[in-house]
Amino acid sequence: MGRREREERIxxxxxxxxxxxxxxxxxxxxxxxxxARAEAxxxxxxxxxxxxxxxxxxxxxxxxxIVEQEALFWHQRKPDRVQVLIDERYLPKQLERLYxxxxxxxxxxxxxxxxxNEIIHPAPTPTGTPDNWPDTLxxxxxxxxxxxxxxxxxxxxxxxxxxxxxxxxWAMGVVERLRALVLKYHEHSAS
Numbered sequence: 001m002g003r004r005e006r007e008e009r010i011x012x013x014x015x016x017x018x019x020x021x022x023x024x025x026x027x028x029x030x031x032x033x034x035x036a037r038a039e040a041x042x043x044x045x046x047x048x049x050x051x052x053x054x055x056x057x058x059x060x061x062x063x064x065x066i067v068e069q070e071a072l073f074w075h076q077r078k079p080d081r082v083q084v085l086i087d088e089r090y091l092p093k094q095l096e097r098l099y100x101x102x103x104x105x106x107x108x109x110x111x112x113x114x115x116x117n118e119i120i121h122p123a124p125t126p127t128g129t130p131d132n133w134p135d136t137l138x139x140x141x142x143x144x145x146x147x148x149x150x151x152x153x154x155x156x157x158x159x160x161x162x163x164x165x166x167x168x169x170w171a172m173g174v175v176e177r178l179r180a181l182v183l184k185y186h187e188h189s190a191s
Contacts (some may be wrong), residue, residue, distance in 0.1 A: 007086050007182055012087065013074075018072055020068050020072065021064050021068075022061050022062075022064040022065040022068055022179075025050035025057055025060050025061035026061045026179075027112065028057055029054050029057050029058055029061060032048055032050045032053050032054035032055060032057070033168060033169075033172065034049045034096075034169055035048075036048035036051055036054065036165050037165060040165040044147075045144055045165075046147055046162055046164055046165050046166055047147050047163050047164065047165075048164070048165050048168070048169075049163050050167070051162060051164060051167055051168045052119050052159070052162070053161065054168055054171075055112075055115060055116055055119060055162075055167070055168060055171055056116045056119055056120050058112075058171055058172060058175045059091060059112065059113065059116050059175070061175065061179075062091065062175050062178055062182075063120075065179050065182055065183070066085070066094060066095075066098070066158075066182055067085060069167055069182055069183070069185075069186045070082055070084075070085055071085060076186055076189060083099060083151070084097050084098055089156065091109065091113060092106055092109045092110045092113060093180060095109065095181075095182075097183060098183050098185075099181050100183075101178070105174070105177065105178065105181075108174045109178060111140050111175065112171055112174055112175075112185065113164065114136065114137060115137070115140075115167070115171070118134075118137075118158060118159065118162065119159070119162065122159060124157070124159070127158060130152060130153045130154070130155075131151075131152050131153070131154075131155040132150075132155050132156060132157050132158055132161070133146075133155065133158060133161060143159075143170075144165060144166070145166045145167040145170045146149075146161040146162065146164050146166070146167055147160065147161050147162075147163055147164040147167075148161060169179075
């Protein structure tokens with residue numbers, strides 16, 4: 001229902017006002033980051049529940065940036081590129097097809113999407129692992145961005161491990177680089 005209507009707005013211009021919103025979303029993320037830093041400082045230096053709000057909004061901001069650049073700004077709009085937004089609903093696939101994203105940055109974006117999915121589609125049930133972390137994200141845990149007891153046999157619940165300022169700052173860096181890639185592409189294609 002709602003998805004189809006959003007797709008129609010992307011594909012064809014409708015009457016009414018339009019405007020950018022990615023900057024507003026990134027401003028919200030910045031505000032949440034400040035709150036996360038303050039909360040973490042008052043606790044253990046890392047733990048913050050604000051990450052649960054900021055991380056999904058980061059991907060919303062990136063998605064809004066892509067839609068703005070590909071569909072909203074009519075002077076640079078190309079129908080075949082706009083169609084990619086409809087055909088590829090998976091954000092990593094959009095960046096791969098539209099901007100040639102590959103390698104480590106693509107892998108990080110895929111991980112970020114999965115982490116976002118853990119937040120917005122929670123499954124507060126046992127993971128079946130001693131450290132309460134899904135095996136599908138095992139390699140990411142080894143990177144050290146999560147909150148942890150440090151005990152591989154008895155760690156926090158999955159979402160509790162994601163209450164991590166380090167995780168949020170890693171995610172912000174990933175999205176910042178990807179947003180720069182999108183904007184640079186359109187800066188060069190406009191000239």
